[in-house]
Amino acid sequence: MNRTVLTRPGIIMALLLSAMIGIIFFIKNGFSASSVPQVQMRPFPYPYQAMLSFASDIDGTTPEEFAQYHQFLNTKSHTPMGTGLGLDVGDSFWMYMDTNSSHPYYVDNQKHTSNAIMTYFTGTDRTKKKDAALINHYYRAGWIDSMHGYGDFSRVNRNEGLCTRDLAIAAWDHLNQDGIHPDIWINHGNEANRENFGAYSPFSFTAYQQGDNKYSPYYHTDLIRKNDVHFVWNSRGDAAFGEKNAIFPIRLRDGQNIWGFHRYAFDRTKHGVNWTWGPKALYMQLTPKRLDELVARHEYSIIAQHFGGGNGPYPFDNKNIQPLRMLAHYQDSGRILVARTSRLLHYNVAHNFLTYSVTTTQEGKTKIQLHSIKDPLFGSRPVTINDVRGITFYVADPHKVELFIGEHGLDPKDVQYNPPDQTGKRSISIKWFAPDTFDYTKTAPQAL
Numbered sequence: 001m002n003r004t005v006l007t008r009p010g011i012i013m014a015l016l017l018s019a020m021i022g023i024i025f026f027i028k029n030g031f032s033a034s035s036v037p038q039v040q041m042r043p044f045p046y047p048y049q050a051m052l053s054f055a056s057d058i059d060g061t062t063p064e065e066f067a068q069y070h071q072f073l074n075t076k077s078h079t080p081m082g083t084g085l086g087l088d089v090g091d092s093f094w095m096y097m098d099t100n101s102s103h104p105y106y107v108d109n110q111k112h113t114s115n116a117i118m119t120y121f122t123g124t125d126r127t128k129k130k131d132a133a134l135i136n137h138y139y140r141a142g143w144i145d146s147m148h149g150y151g152d153f154s155r156v157n158r159n160e161g162l163c164t165r166d167l168a169i170a171a172w173d174h175l176n177q178d179g180i181h182p183d184i185w186i187n188h189g190n191e192a193n194r195e196n197f198g199a200y201s202p203f204s205f206t207a208y209q210q211g212d213n214k215y216s217p218y219y220h221t222d223l224i225r226k227n228d229v230h231f232v233w234n235s236r237g238d239a240a241f242g243e244k245n246a247i248f249p250i251r252l253r254d255g256q257n258i259w260g261f262h263r264y265a266f267d268r269t270k271h272g273v274n275w276t277w278g279p280k281a282l283y284m285q286l287t288p289k290r291l292d293e294l295v296a297r298h299e300y301s302i303i304a305q306h307f308g309g310g311n312g313p314y315p316f317d318n319k320n321i322q323p324l325r326m327l328a329h330y331q332d333s334g335r336i337l338v339a340r341t342s343r344l345l346h347y348n349v350a351h352n353f354l355t356y357s358v359t360t361t362q363e364g365k366t367k368i369q370l371h372s373i374k375d376p377l378f379g380s381r382p383v384t385i386n387d388v389r390g391i392t393f394y395v396a397d398p399h400k401v402e403l404f405i406g407e408h409g410l411d412p413k414d415v416q417y418n419p420p421d422q423t424g425k426r427s428i429s430i431k432w433f434a435p436d437t438f439d440y441t442k443t444a445p446q447a448l
């Protein structure tokens with residue numbers, strides 16, 4: 001064993017040295033405190049101490065089910081499950097439906113099967129739009145921000161890879177025509193979904209992933225990058241509920257980079273892995289212990305779900321409504337900010353890579369100037385207001401601070417002056433997105 005043993009003179013020397021370092025550190029910080037005001041970024045938007053998002057896959061969801069559960073989750077309307085929660089919950093969508101199954105299963109309580117699921121096209125027929133207008137409407141409403149791959153291509157015969165590049169090209173053509181720009185991709189389904197990407201490894205269950213293989217008929221990640229998709233869930237679920245960072249870099253096989261993100265999807269038990277990503281397991285996902293730990297550790301949580309996956313009359317029963325109400329209470333009491341996945345991920349990027357400078361004006365005010373987001377994967381870009389919503393700086397006196405984006409002072413309506421938080425420090429924020437609890441099912445193009 002290789003071990004450093006300190007002799008007594010050695011210990012004295014070490015103590016002297018650490019004392020000297022301490023003095024130097026004090027002088028350095030003493031000087032900086034007198035010349036540049038102390039400004040520090042707070043981990044999360046004031047007053048919150050953690051951030052949480054649902055990332056729900058659209059499997060088994062009919063338009064009626066989609067409307068039903070978003071009405072409960074996002075609005076404050078009276079619903080059969082009680083008063084809505086008014087949370088910011090996004091969702092995913094499909095362009096195509098091309099699954100088969102040896103035993104057709106019912107996707108709702110009306111005995112509908114997979115062809116009733118909300119998809120942009122009918123099957124893979126690009127001349128027949130199905131729920132395109134509805135998907136467009138909900139994208140604009142902010143209830144959809146992710147694509148669950150291009151569609152459901154899970155097959156009984158896992159060697160049948162049907163989602164080839166021509167389908168990817170057609171999908172992006174139509175999305176661009178409609179102005180639908182999802183920037184999150186979530187892999188779906190079994191090995192027949194060769195278009196999946198982000199976790200290819202020749203000796204694991206992900207060996208089937210071909211979406212980023214330039215030489216494959218399923219290649220399409222050049223289109224993913226060209227269409228500004230920034231985030232991918234690569235089919236690897238997480239057992240951890242919270243993370244210091246929701247994002248991690250992925251280098252694709254075609255040489256491009258993209259952000260991967262963690263999604264809590266299962267619990268480890270002594271019997272093995274228990275996937276908790278269905279609406280009937282919400283009570284297992286959302287426990288007071290987990291939410292308290294998320295707050296105490298100042299972490300991000302993205303929770304995998306399949307809100308429309310059931311086939312009962314209502315997506316949530318009492319056992320699972322209660323934990324959702326509890327989560328809403330964590331937000332209402334200023335502990336956990338619930339945000340759609342795209343907002344959480346972009347906040348994470350902005351928080352990690354925002355560049356700013358701090359100076360003192362002639363009037364003695366502190367000027368914080370936001371310059372750019374130096375995204376190491378997507379390059380540096382100038383800051384826009386929506387990139388930095390929620391960003392909060394600890395400052396001595398928020399009322400003596402001026403916030404700038406580049407050369408422009410922030411509109412006062414976008415600035416928030418905060419009292420001391422649990423650390424005792426005061427802060428100033430760029431306001432988070434205004435709550436939107438409007439019931440978009442009421443204005444949906446196909447009246448329900």
Ligand SMILES: [Zn+2]
Nearest residue numbers: 057059188189
């Ligand atoms: Zn899925």
